[in-house]
Amino acid sequence: MTAPPAPEVPAPPAPGGAAIELDRVSRSYGAQIAVRAASLRLAPGALHAVVGENGAGKSTLLKLAAGVLAPDAGVVRVDGAALRPATPAEAARRGVGMVHQHFMLVGSFLALENIVLGCEPALRGGRLDLAGARARAGALMEDAGIEIPLDAVTSSLTVGERQKLEILRVLYRGARAILLDEPTAVLSPLEAGALYATLRRLAREGRTVAVVTHRLDEVIRFADHVTVMRRGQVVLSRPAVGWSTDAEGELTRAIMGGEPPPRVERPPLAEGAPAALEIAGLTVVGAGGRLVLDGVTLAVRAGEIAGVAGVEGNGQRELVRALAGMEPRAAGRVAVCGVELSSWGIRARRACLGVVHEDRHAEGLLLDASVGDNLVLGDLGALPRGARGRDAEAALVARRIARFGVEPPEPSRLAGELSGGNQQKIVVARALDRVAPAAPGPGVATGAPRRAAAILAQPTRGVDVGAAAVIHAAIAEAARAGLAILVVSADLAELRRLCHRLFVMRKGRIVATLPPACSDEQIGRAMLGVEAA
Incomplete structure (x- = not known):
């Protein structure tokens, strides 16, 4: 042979x-x-x-x-x-x-x-x-x-x-x-x-x-x-x-065929706003016993946009997964509006906490499902049953497509056929555009709040200037409505523009809390663990 x-x-x-x-x-x-x-x-x-x-x-x-x-x-x-x-x-x-x-x-x-x-x-x-x-x-x-x-x-x-x-x-x-x-x-x-x-x-x-x-x-x-x-x-x-x-500006006008949308600025933060998202001692042990999250503690107030900066691979992904309830090795406390999430079912957690993961293909989309199905993924339990539910689902899909400018605007098209930026619009729309609180029922805590917080990892990764403006506007609008928002991003300009505070992560720990007006050098030194001269 x-x-x-x-x-x-x-x-x-x-x-x-x-x-x-x-x-x-x-x-x-x-x-x-x-x-x-x-x-x-x-x-x-x-x-x-x-x-x-x-x-x-x-x-x-x-x-x-x-x-x-x-x-x-x-x-x-x-x-x-x-x-x-x-x-x-x-x-x-x-x-x-x-x-x-x-x-x-x-x-x-x-x-x-x-x-x-x-x-x-x-x-x-x-x-x-x-x-x-x-x-x-x-x-x-x-x-x-x-x-x-x-x-x-x-x-x-x-x-x-x-x-x-x-x-x-x-x-x-x-x-x-x-x-x-x-x-x-x-x-x-x-x-x-x-x-x-x-x-x-x-x-x-x-x-x-x-x-x-x-x-x-x-x-x-x-x-x-x-x-x-x-x-x-x-x-x-x-x-x-x-x-x-x-x-x-010249490039942006050539790309868009006209003037770019106005830059979105962070909304004002109400004085004395209560903490809506609280994280205390969040710890995750990875392979070989290495601490990938080491006692992360922070709080984000209602209406506040807080940013997480850091060199990729310093615990940001594990932080998002742990907050979403996807990290079984996590220890510590996570609470939304004073209610600890560890005792809640997945539907209750999803009802009050919107999440966008950094890898939209692996953790955000069903590429072989339709755009419409992806836009309501996880939301169907909050809609009425029967014909009313189908009508409500169609209206919800149509609104999210229009609000976030998903192109082409065809609910039946497979999500895998869309550009990366339009796929990103789908996962952000799902996290920020909830129509109603989840009704009490199996796996849903009685009195589960309407969405009160959102964790957004790399929310504008791979999107153009116009789409980024749409997403930034949606983030600002959600904050004005009282959501506590934690943005994890490798784009420092994005964090500076949107956030009221910046948390810097290194080796699984929060090592600095900085104002958005701080210098690139200050952020870089904190990210790399370099002492100021």
């Missing part, structure tokens, strides 16, 4: 980047046109940024360039030759690699095993040549200025390290063009800066680098060329130099 052939190990990349040209490409999803006759050239030696509103076609455009999708019309060329067949394998063979918005890594594998997965080098007899893979990965890391512990279990890596691991994977496969979809959406400002330093280095070496991003400050600081998409079309493509003093 003949052994199957070993996977082909890509050769080291040829010098120079791959020039990619999209010539009047179009792509539809059913009746929805995602990209319409769009043209773009990505040249080697430059860092290209593609920006636009949610659903503008940015990610689809990059997927067409990487062979992940085939165009319905138009042509994609790599180094002057048409990309045929339009498949990821053919694009990779031609030197084009894509890093997707959501990590494509096996958490239980070592970092090195993820690098070679699918193109494993083999010795004579079919044995895996990990030593050769290690040597090649080490050389690539040195060339790209990347540092990753190759023998670490992938799930133990920081988010920034996993993002760099994804880049290393495509480099290992011989990529001369690297296309990245929202690469900094899950990174702290420090990690984002380090990632862009790597991307600039790759571009200076002659590779083609393109990123989709919503962070306009990144475009202004790091990009060599910027392309703006609106409603599936390229409306602007120019070198990222020569902006006016209001560069971010």
